[in-house]
Amino acid sequence: MSVQSALYSEKHAAKANLTLSLLGLTDWSEDSVKALQQKIGATADGWFGPKSIAKWKAWERKNGFPHAGPPTPGLEGCVIIDTDPHAPPAGVKVVNHMEEGGIPADDRDTSPRKHLVTQFVFHRGAEGHRRGENYAQATERILDARGLSTTFSMDIDGTIYQHFDPAIRRGRHATHHNVQSDSIDIGGPFSQKRSPEPGQKKLTVKMAIGRKNDGKPPLKRSYGTVKCWSLTPAQEEALVAFVPWYCKLRGIPLTACSDWRTFRVGGIGQRDPVTNVPGLLAHTQISGPGQRVDGILPLMVLKDSGAPIHWRSGEEFFDVGAVG
Numbered sequence: 001m002s003v004q005s006a007l008y009s010e011k012h013a014a015k016a017n018l019t020l021s022l023l024g025l026t027d028w029s030e031d032s033v034k035a036l037q038q039k040i041g042a043t044a045d046g047w048f049g050p051k052s053i054a055k056w057k058a059w060e061r062k063n064g065f066p067h068a069g070p071p072t073p074g075l076e077g078c079v080i081i082d083t084d085p086h087a088p089p090a091g092v093k094v095v096n097h098m099e100e101g102g103i104p105a106d107d108r109d110t111s112p113r114k115h116l117v118t119q120f121v122f123h124r125g126a127e128g129h130r131r132g133e134n135y136a137q138a139t140e141r142i143l144d145a146r147g148l149s150t151t152f153s154m155d156i157d158g159t160i161y162q163h164f165d166p167a168i169r170r171g172r173h174a175t176h177h178n179v180q181s182d183s184i185d186i187g188g189p190f191s192q193k194r195s196p197e198p199g200q201k202k203l204t205v206k207m208a209i210g211r212k213n214d215g216k217p218p219l220k221r222s223y224g225t226v227k228c229w230s231l232t233p234a235q236e237e238a239l240v241a242f243v244p245w246y247c248k249l250r251g252i253p254l255t256a257c258s259d260w261r262t263f264r265v266g267g268i269g270q271r272d273p274v275t276n277v278p279g280l281l282a283h284t285q286i287s288g289p290g291q292r293v294d295g296i297l298p299l300m301v302l303k304d305s306g307a308p309i310h311w312r313s314g315e316e317f318f319d320v321g322a323v324g
Contacts, residue, residue, distance in 0.1 A: 002046070005030050009048035014168075016053045016107055019098055023056070057108070075099055079246070082167035086249060088160075089241040096162040103140045105163035105171070109149040113170045115179045118278040120243070120252050121286070122295035123173060125153050125185030127194055135187025136161040143185075148172045152184040156197050158238035160184070166250075176272055177286055182250060186235060186298055190228045200229040207296060208261035210289030218263045218273070218318055226293050231301055239298055240305040243280070255279035258303060259314030260296050264288045273318055280309065 006028035013019065013028075025032050030046030037044040042055035076099045078085035088094045097104035126138035133141070136153040140163060143149055149171040153161050164171070166182045173183045189196055205228070210221040231239070247254050256279050257263070263274050266289040274286050280302070282295030302309055 002030055005033070005047050009033050009046075012049045012053060018053070018056070018107065022098075022104055079162055079249070080165050081249065083165065089245045092238050092242050092245075093159045094162060095159060097164055103137055103153075103161050103163055105140065105149040105169075106144050107164075107169070109144060109147050109172055110164055110169040111172065111178070113166065113168055117166070117180060117182055117250055117252060119177060119181035119281055120247055120250075120279075121174050121177060121181045121183040121281050121283055122298040123150060123183060123185040123283045124190060124294045124297070125150075125187035127187070127189050127191060129187075134159075136185075139185045139187050143173075150185045151182040154184060154186045154235055154238065156188045156232055156235065158232070158234035160238060160242060174283055174286055176275055177281075180275075181281075182246075182252070184298075186231060186239075188229070188232065188235070190297065192227050192229060194229075196229045197232055199232040199234070203228050203230050203297075205260060205293075205296070205300070207284075207293060208259070209284060209292055210262045210266065212288070212290040213266040214289050215266050216289075218261060218265065219314055221261060221289070223261075228293065228297070231297055236301045236305070239301055240307050243298075243302060244307055244309070247280070252280075253278045253310075254308060255310045255312065256281070256299055256302070257285065257314060257317035258311040259317065260300070261285070261314060262287070262289050262292070263314075263318060277317065 009028045023036060025036060033046045033048045034044040037052055040055045040059035042052040075085045075096060077094055078087055078096060079094055080096050080098060095102050126135050126142055129135050129138035134155045136155040139153040149163060150173045151166045151171050170178055171183055172178055174181060205226045206223040207226050208221040208223045210216060244254060263285045264272050264287060282299050284292040284294045284296055303311060
C-alpha cells in the first residue's frame with residue numbers, strides 16, 4: 001500500500017465528513033480506493049481527492065446511501081467527539097453514525113466547525129414515522145429533505161442517535177445559533193391530535209410564546225395554555241442522565257431559563273437577545289415568536305428532575321442576553 005496515497009485519501013475524506021464505514025471501505029489502500037472509484041465512475045487512480053468526492057456525492061444522490069462498510073471496532077455505543085469515543089452514562093443507549101445501525105447525516109447538510117460551542121439546543125423531532133423506521137430515523141429523513149441536520153435525535157425508547165462528529169462538523173438546526181451550538185431532537189407524538197405512545201401523559205402548560213413578528217419585548221408577552229403529551233419515561237430517564245454528562249464533556253455551561261417563553265425579539269432589524277447566552281436552550285426561546293413550543297418539554301423534564309442545572313428567571317435570562 002502507498003502510505004502517501006492512503007494519507008491523501010484519508011485527509012480529503014475527513015474534510016468531506018466521509019469515513020471508511022460510510023464509503024464501504026475496509027482501508028485506504030490504493031486497491032480499495034480504485035475499486036470504489038470504478039464503482040462511482042471516477043478515475044481509478046487510487047487517490048481519493050476532491051474529484052472522487054464529487055463523483056461519490058453524485059453517485060450517492062442517484063443510488064442512495066449504501067450502508068456497506070463494517071462498523072469501526074471500539075466505537076459501538078459511544079459518543080464520538082473529535083474522532084474519540086466516549087462511553088455514555090450507565091443505562092443510556094447511544095448509536096453513533098459510524099457503527100452498524102447508525103444514522104449518519106448527509107455531509108451536505110452540515111458545515112465545518114470553526115467556533116467554540118456554548119449552547120445545547122433542544123428541538124421537537126418527528127411526531128410520526130413510516131413503517132420500518134423509528135422516530136429518530138424519521139427525524140433525520142425529514143431534516144435531510146429540508147437541507148437541515150441535528151447532532152443527536154432520540155427515539156421513543158430513549159435511544160440516542162448521533163448523526164455526525166460535532167467537534168468537526170456543525171449542524172443546521174437553529175438560525176443565528178448554528179456556529180455556537182450542538183442540538184438534540186426528541187421524537188414522538190407530542191400533539192394531542194396524535195395517539196400517544198405507552199407512558200406518555202397529558203400535560204397542560206403555560207407558555208409565553210407570543211405571535212409571529214409581534215415586536216413585543218419578550219417579558220411583555222402574555223402566557224397562553226398549551227396542551228400536549230409528555231415525553232415517555234424512557235426518554236425522560238435518558239435525557240436526565242445524558243444532558244449533564246454531555247454538556248460537561250463539551251464544556252457547555254449547565255444553565256437554563258425556568259420561564260417557558262420566546263426570548264428572541266420579533267421584527268426585522270431587532271437584536272436577538274440570546275445569541276450570546278450560554279447554556280441549555282429550547283428552540284422556541286431563540287426562534288422568534290410564533291405558535292411554537294419546540295424544545296420546552298425537555299427543559300421541563302430537566303427542571304423537575306433536580307439535575308445539576310442553574311435555573312435563571314426570565315428577567316435574569318433576558319438581562320444576560322441584553323448586555324452580552
